[in-house]
Amino acid sequence: MSLEFRPMLVEDLDWVSETEQQIYPFPWSRTNFADSLSAGYSSWIMQLDGEVAGYAVLMLVMDEAHLLNISIKSSLQGRGLGSLLLDHLCLKAAGFGATQMFLEVRSSNEAGLRLYDKWGFARIGRRKAYYPAEQGREDAIVMRRML
Numbered sequence: 477m478s479l480e481f482r483p484m485l486v487e488d489l490d491w492v493s494e495t496e497q498q499i500y501p502f503p504w505s506r507t508n509f510a511d512s513l514s515a516g517y518s519s520w521i522m523q524l525d526g527e528v529a530g531y532a533v534l535m536l537v538m539d540e541a542h543l544l545n546i547s548i549k550s551s552l553q554g555r556g557l558g559s560l561l562l563d564h565l566c567l568k569a570a571g572f573g574a575t576q577m578f579l580e581v582r583s584s585n586e587a588g589l590r591l592y593d594k595w596g597f598a599r600i601g602r603r604k605a606y607y608p609a610e611q612g613r614e615d616a617i618v619m620r621r622m623l
């Protein structure tokens with residue numbers, strides 16, 4: 477198995493936005509990803525045996541890293557790839573001088589919460605009714621990990 481991480485390119489946006497529409501009920505748009513690239517956010521593609529398997533967007537502000545998106549293609553979820561991608565992001569963020577990473581996750585996102593708990597993220601807050609949901613709104617759990 478060969479695993480590779482490379483910066484996201486404009487050429488990746490079709491695949492990334494199509495994958496995003498498949499895995500989230502309230503996905504980012506293609507424009508959201510294009511804007512992230514234009515803004516210079518640290519945006520990554522993970523390739524498994526030469527095939528695109530996942531992606532992530534990280535915003536670095538001073539000594540803080542904010543994880544804005546981390547996603548694994550649905551057919552490849554639950555095999556440890558999300559953990560490997562998060563490991564890569566923590567290393568990159570620390571390399572850029574970040575000392576802590578923040579993220580928000582839907583309170584119903586079991587896979588996300590499990591991944592972040594496992595990686596030592598602490599639950600530091602809750603934003604009430606932060607996300608749109610199928611029925612009304614849903615809370616976000618705010619998490620932080622020292623790098």
Ligand SMILES: CC(C)(COP(=O)(O)OP(=O)(O)OC[C@H]1O[C@@H](n2cnc3c(N)ncnc32)[C@H](O)[C@@H]1OP(=O)(O)O)[C@@H](O)C(=O)NCCC(=O)NCCS
Pocket residue numbers: 499546547548549552553554555556557558559560580581582585586587588590591594
């Ligand atoms: C969240 C996500 C990035 C995790 O990546 P992954 O490759 O599926 O996760 P891993 O295989 O590395 O597993 C990480 C942990 O989550 C658990 N997990 C994975 N899928 C799960 C699921 N559907 N339900 C509950 N737990 C799950 C795993 O069991 C593992 O914990 P364990 O080692 O204690 O067993 C991926 O599932 C995904 O892209 N989901 C859709 C998008 C999303 O929700 N992104 C996060 C937004 S904050």
